[in-house]
Amino acid sequence: MPLHSVVPAAVMAITRTVTVAAGRFAPGHLGELTAAVPFELVDAVVEETRTVQRRLRDLPSRVGVYFLLAMCLFPEVGYRLVWDKLTAGLAGAPVVRPSAKALRDLRRRLGSAPVKALFDVLAGPLAQPGTPGVRFGPYRTVSFDGCSSQRVADSERNRSWLGRRTSQGYPTLELMTLVETGTRALLGAVFGPTAEGETSYARRLLHLLRPDMLVLWDKGFDGNAFLAAVTATRAQVLGRLRSNRRTPVLCRLADGSYLSVLGDVKVRVIDAQITVTCADGTLFTGDYRLVTTLTDARRYPATTLTRLYHQRWEHESAYYALRHTLMDGRRLRSGDPAGVEQEMWALLTLYQVLRTVMVDAAESVPGTDPDRCGFTVALQAARDQVVTACNVITTTPGPAGMIRHRVLASLLPPRRPRVSTRKVKSPVSRYNEHFDDGRPETSRPVTRLDITVLVPTVEQRLLPTASRDDRPTHRSSRSRREQTLELLRADPGRTWSAHELAQQLGDITLYTMYRQLNRWTISGHIHKIDRGRYTARKPVPSLA
Secondary structure, eight states: OOOOOOOOOOOOOOOOOOOOOOGGGTTOOBTBGGGTSOHHHHHHHHHHTTOOOSSOOSSOHHHHHHHHHHHHHSTTSOHHHHHHHHHTTOTTSOOOOOOHHHHHHHHHHHOSHHHHHHHHHHOSOOOOTTSTTSEETTEEEEEEEEEEEEEBOOOHHHHHHHOOBOTTSOBEEEEEEEEETTTTEEEEEEEEOGGGOHHHHHHTTGGGOOTTEEEEEOGGGOOHHHHHHHHTTTOEEEEEOOTTOOOOOOEEOTTSOEEEEETTEEEEEEEEEEEEEETTSOEEEEEEEEEESOOOTTTSOHHHHHHHGGGGGHHHHHHHIIIIIISTTOOBOOSSHHHHHHHHHHHHHHHHHHHHHHHHHHHTSTTOOGGGSOHHHHHHHHHHHHHHTTTSSOOOOSSOHHHHHHHHHTOOOOOOOEEOOOOOOOTTOGGGGGTOSSOOSSOEEEEEEEEEEOOOOGGGGGSOOOSGGGOOSSTTSOOHHHHHHHHHHHSTTOOEEHHHHHHHHOSOOHHHHHHHHHHHHHHTSSEEETTTEEESSOOOOOOO
16 A cells, blocks of 8 residues: 655744833723824823822823723733733733723723723714715714613612613613714714603713704604704704604695694704615605704705605614624613723723724725724724734724724615614513514615605694693693593493594504503502593492
8 A cells, every 4th residue: 555645734933012101001002093092192091180190000091091002902801811911912021911990990990081081082983075975965963862771780889870770680781872873973862860861861962063054853853942952053054853742734735744843943854754765675664743944945845854754763783883893782880980981981982982993994995984994803803903903003094904994894885775674672562552563583784775754634733732842831731631531531431442443533552552551640640440441430438
């Protein structure tokens, strides 16, 4: 039997040169992302916030800031392993090996001020005027939205601060952001307990609005006072109205929309029905009521604005990247409010840095829409460059080399219309009653989208008001409670279910009907019978 000749395996030696800060500052880097967060910026931030170390320690303040960002870049490991990743590419350099306690003490010494100041410097719109998908005519599209599902560590101090907890028992944080929809970059952010409410948090970001911005928002922001506050900044508005808002028809326009007024603000209202046809033949419709301060129907047709409103969902994609791609659904690790605040600002800063690199990469190829850049690709490339300490200090201007290369090599195809999966996981969620809207249970491509603008009727101005913002002040108007009592007293022997009352009143969700019936029962205005039925007559106690 012949013997096969053994071919020796080819080998190759690769020599790398790593350039980092000298001495104790060497671990202070973020790989290629350091170009977006340079040493000079971090030094200026720690000096401005008076968190510079009083003596040269083994863990200087600059290194601590980069450690906080790396802690959010590697949320799945503990302090010591995060430090190991920062120093893995520094073989041969005399770096310290701090304990987990020393790294915790470093966090306490820094506090949240330097990372918040760093975020304030880096936050803002990223796209140039000619970047595709970021402007509507002369306006840059931005959006308000909140996220109340970010979990934090279950500790007594966190519970006393945040209060509300998820079904899994973790306290949750309310995050409110203003986002540039074309790039999903953060213009500003605030966070805190969920009890304060989305609109209250959004008011803290109004100073970031500019006259060249078009603000998109969901129907939770349609209050008259908030609308007036936004228009006072001279920014334009395109938002969704709740279905129970009563908007007077002042003047009908040629495209089916009409001029109206909300509070003291003159607006234009668009009632539209959207019919979606999927590739498999599935057909479903949805009704939208939009309000805008763009009152010129010829320059801004109703169908065009209805299509534009879809850009608001880019905000949901931003939250998905922040919570699920970057954090992988994990909770924040800090066990006290000061640590949560510090960690949250570091997380938001890291997100903004990644978006900055992605937009720079897209703009290096003219005509590339930033939404084609994959956040996961940029994140994994950045993690690799941190471990190898590549391009920490580079003389090459422009976007980061390896991250840009990987992002551009893995561009997503141009956006195709599709229906996304929509599921309500909690059995007690208030959105369960709105869930059955005919949408398919799995994501499917859309082959056709038809928009029909509904022309208002004369009777619309005569309907009773249902929204708190639309209730007139004269005494002749009947409240919803008075209408309900009138129904109950008209037939004293009958007991009504919440569903029957909601149908009779109209323009009220079953969830709201249950809440109000419960409140009126507690106050003694109506009476509840067994099995959730209501009457105006007080039940006679049984003698049995």
